[in-house]
Amino acid sequence: MVIAQRVRSVLEASAAPPRRSGCYSDLSVEPRVDSFRCELRPEPVPDARDSSDALGSSVVLVAMVIAATGPARPGRAAPGAFATPAGHSGRMRSSLTSLGPPVSRDRIITSFPKWYTPDACLQLKEHFHGQVSTTCQRRNTGTVGLRLSKVVVVGDLYVGKTSLIHRFCKNVFDRDYKATIGVDFEIERFEIAGIPYSLQIWDTAGQEKFKCIASAYYRGAQVIITAFDLTDVQTLEHTRQWLEDALRENEPGSCFVFLVGTKKDLLSGAACKQAEVEAVRLANEMQAEYWSVSAKTGENVKAFFSRVAALAFEQSVLQDLERRSSARAQERAWRTRNSACLPLRTFVVASLTLWRTSEALRSLASSSSTPLHPAHPGQAGTTQACPP
Numbered sequence: 001m002v003i004a005q006r007v008r009s010v011l012e013a014s015a016a017p018p019r020r021s022g023c024y025s026d027l028s029v030e031p032r033v034d035s036f037r038c039e040l041r042p043e044p045v046p047d048a049r050d051s052s053d054a055l056g057s058s059v060v061l062v063a064m065v066i067a068a069t070g071p072a073r074p075g076r077a078a079p080g081a082f083a084t085p086a087g088h089s090g091r092m093r094s095s096l097t098s099l100g101p102p103v104s105r106d107r108i109i110t111s112f113p114k115w116y117t118p119d120a121c122l123q124l125k126e127h128f129h130g131q132v133s134t135t136c137q138r139r140n141t142g143t144v145g146l147r148l149s150k151v152v153v154v155g156d157l158y159v160g161k162t163s164l165i166h167r168f169c170k171n172v173f174d175r176d177y178k179a180t181i182g183v184d185f186e187i188e189r190f191e192i193a194g195i196p197y198s199l200q201i202w203d204t205a206g207q208e209k210f211k212c213i214a215s216a217y218y219r220g221a222q223v224i225i226t227a228f229d230l231t232d233v234q235t236l237e238h239t240r241q242w243l244e245d246a247l248r249e250n251e252p253g254s255c256f257v258f259l260v261g262t263k264k265d266l267l268s269g270a271a272c273k274q275a276e277v278e279a280v281r282l283a284n285e286m287q288a289e290y291w292s293v294s295a296k297t298g299e300n301v302k303a304f305f306s307r308v309a310a311l312a313f314e315q316s317v318l319q320d321l322e323r324r325s326s327a328r329a330q331e332r333a334w335r336t337r338n339s340a341c342l343p344l345r346t347f348v349v350a351s352l353t354l355w356r357t358s359e360a361l362r363s364l365a366s367s368s369s370t371p372l373h374p375a376h377p378g379q380a381g382t383t384q385a386c387p388p
């Protein structure tokens with residue numbers, strides 16, 4: 001019965017147009033960028049030196065708009081949860097007309113958000129990197145404003161991954177448990193230090209039977225959030241394995257890792273403290289930043305995602321700067337190499353031309369001194385016999 005309901009909901013939702021979020025319950029569906037959430041503020045006009053970046057930005061924007069037309073599939077087994085609104089044809093239009101509106105006020109980050117506890121945090125500093133601040137002031141952040149940074153949330157079933165994401169993205173809390181099937185995602189827009197920035201937050205299924213589907217979406221993550229239930233110590237122990245699986249699909253050292261204890265509202269002060277001590281210890285082992293949150297009350301949820309967004313943003317800007325400066329260095333090196341070779345090349349070409357000309361002249365001279373029809377037969381190598 002449950003399976004039949006799930007199958008029905010999957011079939012119903014497969015016909016639905018894109019929503020504010022996307023869901024993938026099978027691998028035949030490629031990840032796509034949500035059409036409603038691709039609302040990008042106009043990128044500052046790049047200066048002439050960055051014309052290549054401007055081109056890159058346009059390509060990314062076009063790719064996002066094209067991707068927005070893809071199909072959506074459910075990730076959640078909630079019968080009837082994906083009602084099909086009429087008007088498929090308005091889909092593309094909505095994605096284009098929605099370009100530009102400002103982000104909501106609580107998504108504007110001007111100063112670097114603080115950690116939850118200094119005992120387990122990724123960075124202790126309280127300000128953006130100097131280079132990042134300068135770049136943002138000049139509004140010269142390249143393609144950062146147009147790209148999506150991927151955040152993947154993993155952890156045991158029932159720990160509250162979906163509830164955490166829904167509290168942040170939709171400000172709702174559902175007491176009923178509906179297992180995630182495969183994966184689901186939300187796109188959340190921010191404005192950080194004046195620059196538009198988006199996170200694509202992937203909710204994955206905690207159930208073992210959906211693990212192989214979910215793990216296909218780990219790749220390319222900039223942030224990995226390993227969630228556990230503060231009231232269930234086993235779920236904390238399992239985070240190590242979840243992290244290992246997620247890291248396996250990504251470049252070493254390329255991801256920020258967070259360890260998040262959920263359902264904080266269910267623990268009293270002393271019990272919570274005890275659970276957190278264990279979690280902080282593990283976070284340090286995992287080189288992760290620790291947070292504890294409650295999707296039910298909303299405690300720490302916004303602060304946590306702001307921290308995630310700020311760290312990911314800063315890294316994106318720094319990587320973009322590095323990429324551009326190494327491209328410029330390569331170009332400079334190429335020019336220098338070529339300009340150093342130029343005199344040598346000119347000399348070689350000139351010498352060759354000179355040598356060829358002199359060879360040609362020499363052969364011309366020797367051929368003009370040799371008579372074509374020798375005056376004395378038998379001479380000059382001829383073996384002509386005299387006629388009788």
Ligand SMILES: Nc1nc2c(ncn2[C@@H]2O[C@H](COP(=O)(O)OP(=O)(O)OP(=O)(O)O)[C@@H](O)[C@H]2O)c(=O)[nH]1
Pocket residue numbers: 155156157158159160161162163164174175176177178179180181204205206207262263264265266293294295296297
């Ligand atoms: N009291 C309390 N309950 C929570 C909290 N977060 C989640 N829950 C409940 O825990 C149950 C599981 O939450 P989900 O968000 O569906 O769990 P999940 O990790 O997404 O589960 P899977 O999709 O199976 O991986 C639901 O009944 C939620 O209502 C919380 O902060 N406090």
